[in-house]
Amino acid sequence: MSIVSTRKLTSRQRLWLAAIKVPVYSVSVIPIIVGSSAAFEKISTFDFRIFTTFLISSILIIAWINISNDYFDADTGIDKNKPHSIVNLINNKSLIFWLSNIFLILGIGGIVLISWLQKDLTVLFMVILCCILGYSYQGPPFRLGYKGLGEIISFITFGPIAVSASYYSQVQHFSIISLASGILIGISTSIILFCSHFHQVKDDFFAGKRSPIVFLGTKLGSxxxxxxxxxxxxxxxxxxxxxxxxxWTFLSLLSFPVAHKLVQHVSQYHNQTSKVKNSKFIAIKFHFFSGILLSVGLILSKFI
Known part of the structure; x- marks a missing residue:
């Protein structure tokens, strides 16, 4: 294989890695871990079977959201300058549409299994609500993300609802602990989406997407x-x-250095597209570590 072809293969692989968005799956994993940790703090027991099923289902559902978002974005032309869009990589919109729906069906199937095992439909209804909100973000005729409501949807879906659903799947009731934990996770999730707008503010503007950064400008946004x-x-x-x-949930404060790095990075490079685009990954790192530390704090509270 020639050096040129190797470089092309490496470039293609990088595009696929960017398209799959592996780090973004943190937003599906962390709420389930936090909700289950809050449940353990409450009742001192842990159903690993329910946890694993919920976790896998959540990952499948976020895969549906990511793939379907690329599909719907292709209709508006907002991703025409995005080489790592799955639509641009595969160039088969029909295949992408059905692939995303398969992930959704499998994800919902896992939640149906949990509801069947527990003879309780509450978690299923909560997850379906999350899916409806997830669809409304980019899906027609709503496209609420184009109206600047994406951060609110992310907060509600991946925060209070997702964490409370995970909590409920373990204990079959609700608690202020799961709600408060969900608020913290919801805010850090919204920060990820908020940061993702800085480097694509021009594309968003010309595609008619009124993201918060289009509305505020990069300086005020920072x-x-x-x-x-x-x-x-x-x-x-x-x-x-x-x-x-x-x-012991004070442990989440140990994520402050990452939060500080994120704020400093965006403040310095808010209007430099090539540099500020990395802010989304710093935000994901902050979301992950703050969520894990919150979970550790919840678990430690049961022992100390």
């Missing part, structure tokens, strides 16, 4: 990011002080 991040850190302190969350 300030808003700082305010939201500080507010999240405040809640991490506020909830344990009021005993809404256990004391």
């Amino acid at each position: 300030i808003v990011l700082k305010v939201i991040t500080v507010f999240l850190m405040f809640l991490v302190i506020f909830f344990p002080i009021l005993k809404i969350l256990p004391f």
Whole structure:
């Protein structure tokens, strides 16, 4: 194989890695881990079978969201300059449409299994609501993400609903602990989506997508990011002080260096497309570590 062809293969592989969006699957994994950890803190037991089924189903559903979003974005032309769009890589929209739906059916199937085992449809209804909200983000005729509502949808879907659904699947009731934990995870999830707009503000504008950064501009957007991040850190302190969350959830504060790095990076490079695009991955790192530390704090609270 020649050097030229090797470079082409490597480039293709990189595009596929970007298209698959492996780091983004954090938003499907963390809510399930946090919700299950909150349940363990409450009842000291853990159903690994339910947890594993829910986790796999969540990953399948986020795969549906990612693939279908690329499919719907292709209709608006917003991804014409996005070489790692799955639509641009495969060039077969029909195949992509059915592939995304297969992931959805398999994901919902796992939740149906949980509901059947527990003889309780509550979790199924909550996950279906999440899927409806996920579709409304990019799917016609709603396309709420084009109206600047994506961050709100992400907060609700991957925060309070997803965490509470995971919690409920373990204990079959609701709690203020799962709601408060869901609020923290929901905010960090919305931060990921918020940061993803900085490097594509021009494409969003010309495609008619009124993302928060299109509306605010990159400079003001970087300030808003700082305010939201500080507010999240405040809640991490506020909830344990009021005993809404256990004391050891303070551990989530250890993710502060990543949060600080994110805010500094966006403040410095907010209008430099080639550099600010990395902010999304810093936000994912912050989401992952803050979520894991929150889970560890919930579990430790049962033992210490």
